[in-house]
Amino acid sequence: MTTMTRFADALMAAVNGDEGREAALARFNDRGWPTRRDEAFRYLDLRPLHGVDWALSGAQRADECVGLELPGAITLVFVGGRFDEAASDPMPEGVSIGNCHDSIAADVDPFTDLCLAACDQTLHIKIEAEVSLSGPLHIVHETRSDEPMLSAQRCVISAQANSSCVVVESIRLEGNVLCTPVTEISAAPEARVEFARIIDGTEDAWCCGTIAVRAEADAVVHASAIPFGGCVNRTRLESTLAGEHAHVDLRGLGVAGGNRHVETVLSVRHAAPDCTSNMLFKHVLGDTARASFTGRINVDEGAHGTDAVQTSRNMLLSDGAKAWSRPQLEIYADDVKCTHGSTTGRPDAEADFYLRARGIDPGTTASLLVWAFAAEVLDELEPSALRVQAASRLLDQLPGGDKLDPTVVAPDAEPDAT
Amino acid sequence: MSLLEIRNLHATVEGVEILKGIDLTIEAGSVHSIMGPNGSGKSTLAKVLAGDEVYEVTEGAVLLDGEDLLEMEADERARSGIFMAFQYPVEIPGVSTKYFLRAAVNAVRSHRGLDPLDAVGFLKMVKERAPMVDLDPTLLDRSVNEGFSGGEKKRAEVFQMAMLEPSMCVLDETDSGLDIDALKVVADGVNALRSPDRGFVVITHYQRLLEYIVPDHVHVLVDGRIARSGGKELAFELEEKGYSWIEQGSACGC
Ligand SMILES: Nc1ncnc2c1ncn2[C@@H]1O[C@H](COP(=O)(O)OP(=O)(O)O)[C@@H](O)[C@H]1O
Numbered sequence: 165m166t167t168m169t170r171f172a173d174a175l176m177a178a179v180n181g182d183e184g185r186e187a188a189l190a191r192f193n194d195r196g197w198p199t200r201r202d203e204a205f206r207y208l209d210l211r212p213l214h215g216v217d218w219a220l221s222g223a224q225r226a227d228e229c230v231g232l233e234l235p236g237a238i239t240l241v242f243v244g245g246r247f248d249e250a251a252s253d254p255m256p257e258g259v260s261i262g263n264c265h266d267s268i269a270a271d272v273d274p275f276t277d278l279c280l281a282a283c284d285q286t287l288h289i290k291i292e293a294e295v296s297l298s299g300p301l302h303i304v305h306e307t308r309s310d311e312p313m314l315s316a317q318r319c320v321i322s323a324q325a326n327s328s329c330v331v332v333e334s335i336r337l338e339g340n341v342l343c344t345p346v347t348e349i350s351a352a353p354e355a356r357v358e359f360a361r362i363i364d365g366t367e368d369a370w371c372c373g374t375i376a377v378r379a380e381a382d383a384v385v386h387a388s389a390i391p392f393g394g395c396v397n398r399t400r401l402e403s404t405l406a407g408e409h410a411h412v413d414l415r416g417l418g419v420a421g422g423n424r425h426v427e428t429v430l431s432v433r434h435a436a437p438d439c440t441s442n443m444l445f446k447h448v449l450g451d452t453a454r455a456s457f458t459g460r461i462n463v464d465e466g467a468h469g470t471d472a473v474q475t476s477r478n479m480l481l482s483d484g485a486k487a488w489s490r491p492q493l494e495i496y497a498d499d500v501k502c503t504h505g506s507t508t509g510r511p512d513a514e515a516d517f518y519l520r521a522r523g524i525d526p527g528t529t530a531s532l533l534v535w536a537f538a539a540e541v542l543d544e545l546e547p548s549a550l551r552v553q554a555a556s557r558l559l560d561q562l563p564g565g566d567k568l569d570p571t572v573v574a575p576d577a578e579p580d581a582t
Numbered sequence: 583m584s585l586l587e588i589r590n591l592h593a594t595v596e597g598v599e600i601l602k603g604i605d606l607t608i609e610a611g612s613v614h615s616i617m618g619p620n621g622s623g624k625s626t627l628a629k630v631l632a633g634d635e636v637y638e639v640t641e642g643a644v645l646l647d648g649e650d651l652l653e654m655e656a657d658e659r660a661r662s663g664i665f666m667a668f669q670y671p672v673e674i675p676g677v678s679t680k681y682f683l684r685a686a687v688n689a690v691r692s693h694r695g696l697d698p699l700d701a702v703g704f705l706k707m708v709k710e711r712a713p714m715v716d717l718d719p720t721l722l723d724r725s726v727n728e729g730f731s732g733g734e735k736k737r738a739e740v741f742q743m744a745m746l747e748p749s750m751c752v753l754d755e756t757d758s759g760l761d762i763d764a765l766k767v768v769a770d771g772v773n774a775l776r777s778p779d780r781g782f783v784v785i786t787h788y789q790r791l792l793e794y795i796v797p798d799h800v801h802v803l804v805d806g807r808i809a810r811s812g813g814k815e816l817a818f819e820l821e822e823k824g825y826s827w828i829e830q831g832s833a834c835g836c
């Protein structure tokens with residue numbers, strides 16, 4: 165780790181005497197890459213990352229744009245973690261780019277520390293009190309590189325009291341890329357934040373990111389992670405319910421084929437009374453793809469009236485696909501409702517027969533059932549245009565999916581009224 | 583040529599033989615009723631005809647319009663004109679009924695060489711046919727069968743049948759769980775679909791339905807075999823004497 169490589173030099177240069185970033189780099193250098201003996205990395209083989217000499221800049225724009233079209237959105241484009249002003253809309257008030265010392269995600273894991281150390285263009289989104297952002301903010305991250313390249317991208321959303329905003333991050337990775345997106349969401353009392361991250365990547369790209377949430381009293385935060393591509397797609401979700409009656413809704417939908425791995429490591433801390441959290445994570449796995457889900461719920465002393473529901477469901481489309489699911493509950497308060505459930509199975513054969521018995525061909529029925537499975541996550545996405553876009557992404561990946569119309573499959577997203 | 587011809591049909595599930603040699607010929611325009619005690623194999627017969635792969639056909643043949651039905655996959659059978667109304671319609675959360683049904687209608691239409699219906703044409707057809715079984719059209723905005731009451735599920739099955747215009751209709755206990763008013767509505771819907779080029783197999787446990795859908799032939803299925811066949815009066819006889827009358831009859835070989 166200490167050999168003077170391009171990567172180490174670049175990191176040292178990036179840190180450039182900044183205290184917070186120096187600390188992050190020190191943590192990263194001291195600990196090195198975790199092994200599978202580390203609880204949070206039990207299912208993920210990080211050896212392919214050992215000794216890789218990443219560059220911190222030099223990314224090119226991906227040939228194909230992410231292609232999400234969100235009507236009325238303000239779009240901000242980053243290439244390889246660096247802001248591309250020419251490709252972006254004018255920055256709205258309250259949004260800026262700069263250095264950031266503090267982080268609610270510090271010390272979460274090595275990927276996060278790597279990002280905190282390397283990123284000097286943090287996107288700050290500050291929504292003033294009582295303000296509702298009219299359209300969604302769409303943050304587009306593109307990184308394409310043939311050489312090993314680290315794309316450190318960081319976004320800090322701070323929603324002041326009683327404000328509301330919708331933020332969508334779409335990440336597209338091509339080539340030999342390790343992307344470590346860190347998004348921190350702080351919701352002041354009564355604020356409302358809708359956040360979604362959609363990740364698409366070629367088969368050699370890694371994305372190991374973090375979404376950290378802190379919700380104060382009566383705040384509502386919805387955060388979704390939708391990984392569709394990449395060799396390894398790991399999302400760490402850290403959430404603290406810090407004020408009474410806060411609510412967080414954390415969702416994920418991972419779709420993977422080939423020999424890919426989707427991982428979610430979730431941690432929800434109920435630190436105040438009468439908060440609610442709802443966690444729903446689904447994976448659709450084909451070929452020899454793997455998914456691992458670790459869901460931890462901590463209920464602190466005094467956090468009575470907690471209501472936490474955690475569900476993880478896996479749909480396996482082949483014999484070689486594999487899913488692990490591990491709930492962890494730690495409860496130090498009384499009068500608490502915590503439930504968790506996990507299922508793994510094949511698409512429902514009876515449902516498939518029912519659809520085929522009405523004349524629909526097997527490819528289409530299989531896609532319909534995957535769709536139906538995924539819809540529970542996708543239907544909740546904001547803005548609603550995102551549902552349709554995510555749906556068509558999903559259908560792209562399914563055999564026979566081209567025969568389905570993403571705008572009409574979901575009962576709720578049907579545009580043609582009766 | 584007969585519409586449907588079943589010859590010496592044997593079928594097993596999990597290695598256990600359920601159908602033990604069924605012979606049945608259905609002419610276009612006729613209504614056959616199959617009655618029989620619980621567990622006699624009525625639903626098995628219906629599902630074997632519809633192509634459920636859970637059941638294995640071990641012997642025999644089935645011809646639809648002279649074509650080998652057993653060679654076809656379930657979806658191909660449906661497109662070729664078989665429709666089975668499920669005894670227990672399956673709930674499919676997340677799949678819109680409207681979308682599903684339009685896909686089904688268009689699959690069948692394309693098989694018949696017809697142009698697909700667009701959303702407008704489809705909705706027009708829905709508006710025309712939903713009243714046939716007094717179906718609340720808002721049900722179509724929900725997921726397939728999800729949260730439907732027992733009666734709504736059965737109506738929805740007959741409604742689907744009206745939409746798909748099959749030539750061979752198999753109704754598996756479409757009467758079960760219906761009160762008398764709902765039963766009449768569903769029976770009226772079925773009767774409206776009776777036509778000279780369409781055949782029906784109406785499976786029921788009770789004679790009650792047959793007062794409203796009057797069959798041309800009645801067969802009694804006992805332990806995987808047709809133990810007795812007759813006209814509609816056989817249904818009334820059964821109602822009076824119970825299934826034990828036939829079961830005993832078949833046990834002693836008469
Ligand atoms: N999918 C199945 N798996 C196992 N056994 C089955 C299955 N379907 C039917 N059977 C068995 O086959 C026999 C006939 O069942 P069924 O055809 O449902 O009868 P009916 O419809 O006349 O009541 C019963 O003994 C039932 O338990």
Ligand SMILES: [Mg+2]
Nearest residue numbers: 624625669755
């Ligand atoms: Mg039955």
